[in-house]
Amino acid sequence: MAAGHGLDWPALFATRAERMKASEIRELLKLLDQPDVISFAGGIPDPALFPAEEFGAALTAALSGDTKGAALQYSVSEGYRPLREWLVTRMASLGVTCTADNIVITSGSQQALDYLGKLFLSKGDTALVGWPTYLGALQAFNAYEPNYDRLTPLANRPAADYRETAAAKGGAVKFAYASADFANPTGETLSESARSSILDLATELDIAVIEDAAYQSLRYDGDEIPPLLALDIARTGSIEASRTIYCGSFSKTLAPGLRVGWVCAAKPVISKLVLIKQAADLHSATLNQMAIHTVASRGFEAQLAKIRDSYRARRDAILAALDRHMPDGVTWTRPNGGMYVWVTLPEGFDGAALLAESLKTERVAFVPGRAFFADGSGANTIRLSFSCASEAMIDEGIKRLGRVIGRG
Numbered sequence: 001m002a003a004g005h006g007l008d009w010p011a012l013f014a015t016r017a018e019r020m021k022a023s024e025i026r027e028l029l030k031l032l033d034q035p036d037v038i039s040f041a042g043g044i045p046d047p048a049l050f051p052a053e054e055f056g057a058a059l060t061a062a063l064s065g066d067t068k069g070a071a072l073q074y075s076v077s078e079g080y081r082p083l084r085e086w087l088v089t090r091m092a093s094l095g096v097t098c099t100a101d102n103i104v105i106t107s108g109s110q111q112a113l114d115y116l117g118k119l120f121l122s123k124g125d126t127a128l129v130g131w132p133t134y135l136g137a138l139q140a141f142n143a144y145e146p147n148y149d150r151l152t153p154l155a156n157r158p159a160a161d162y163r164e165t166a167a168a169k170g171g172a173v174k175f176a177y178a179s180a181d182f183a184n185p186t187g188e189t190l191s192e193s194a195r196s197s198i199l200d201l202a203t204e205l206d207i208a209v210i211e212d213a214a215y216q217s218l219r220y221d222g223d224e225i226p227p228l229l230a231l232d233i234a235r236t237g238s239i240e241a242s243r244t245i246y247c248g249s250f251s252k253t254l255a256p257g258l259r260v261g262w263v264c265a266a267k268p269v270i271s272k273l274v275l276i277k278q279a280a281d282l283h284s285a286t287l288n289q290m291a292i293h294t295v296a297s298r299g300f301e302a303q304l305a306k307i308r309d310s311y312r313a314r315r316d317a318i319l320a321a322l323d324r325h326m327p328d329g330v331t332w333t334r335p336n337g338g339m340y341v342w343v344t345l346p347e348g349f350d351g352a353a354l355l356a357e358s359l360k361t362e363r364v365a366f367v368p369g370r371a372f373f374a375d376g377s378g379a380n381t382i383r384l385s386f387s388c389a390s391e392a393m394i395d396e397g398i399k400r401l402g403r404v405i406g407r408g
């Protein structure tokens with residue numbers, strides 16, 4: 001190779017690297033730093049709502065007295081036992097009876113998605129996902145070179161059809177992935193019958209269900225609907241007999257920077273995830289798990305009440321602003337929780353082109369919807385996140401967005 005030229009790296013990379021592409025969302029996060037841009041782009045919590053003082057006290061306590069050695073030491077891959085015990089109680093409050101052996105702590109629920117891809121997907125297998133679905137899940141699964149087929153709760157095709165489609169592509173259907181509450185990107189919640197229909201299909205196909213519960217605690221109104229895992233246990237009699245793998249996270253409720261999430265599932269799944277974790281990163285940061293445990297056990301419900309009040313007001317503000325400022329022909333979801341409103345523009349609109357125009361002329365950012373579709377459709381959709389903007393900024397931002405769409 002001639003001096004001055006780098007290696008042909010792509011020729012050395014594994015085939016799985018071909019499907020690893022930069023996320024539009026990560027690129028867009030850079031825009032949040034520009035003060036004159038009103039951003040509905042990043043789906044991140046408002047840092048003003050983090051329980052920073054409580055974490056300060058918890059970290060100081062963990063690093064003093066009897067616990068300081070353990071806080072800084074290697075620990076078990078399953079996760080910090082008191083945190084897993086606290087989660088047993090939390091899961092019980094959601095209708096899930098389990099023990100600490102049904103729980104492994106992960107570095108955010110994103111790590112759980114990667115590990116589950118690694119555990120279930122051989123190259124060419126099929127994962128069932130929504131059109132659209134969480135982009136980070138597609139990115140995590142893509143590394144394992146799967147095919148995707150479309151999950152449409154309440155309107156699924158016959159099981160045999162899914163099975164034959166997967167076989168024709170050289171693999172088997174392994175799991176259905178769904179966010180039951182306030183999904184990213186749509187903000188939508190699955191009704192109890194939609195949840196049942198996913199469990200019905202999964203039972204017929206004899207596959208796992210991955211329940212992404214990242215936003216589960218962020219309900220602003222309406223009645224709680226039992227998680228897929230709770231409905232599954234109600235059918236089968238116990239978590240050991242259930243097929244649902246629940247991925248939880250403290251990112252949207254306490255602090256994403258600490259990277260603490262969990263998986264709750266039947267023991268054979270947890271045991272394998274523990275082995276995967278051992279090989280990948282040994283364990284999640286002990287100090288972070290201790291701090292999360294202290295802050296959660298002292299005031300999880302109070303923290304939830306605080307963030308729900310703030311986000312509810314912003315959700316109300318964005319829906320009112322959309323009603324006021326959107327031109328005819330534009331439709332959007334009306335979420336009962338979470339951080340997102342999903343907007344569908346008239347046919348012919350392209351969300352990515354609209355973003356470029358919107359940034360140039362109106363200084364408003366959002367996420368074009370196409371990246372959330374495993375089949376590359378959805379060009380005329382955009383995702384708005386209301387979690388980080390003040391109510392006044394929301395109205396101004398949606399007014400500007402209405403203008404740029406109106407100019408079409």
Ligand SMILES: Cc1ncc(COP(=O)(O)O)c(C=O)c1O
Pocket residue numbers: 043107108109110111134136179183184212214248249250251256260261
């Ligand atoms: C639906 C969904 N799942 C999982 C995650 C990953 O979150 P974390 O790894 O911080 O738990 C996110 C983050 O935005 C998300 O929106």
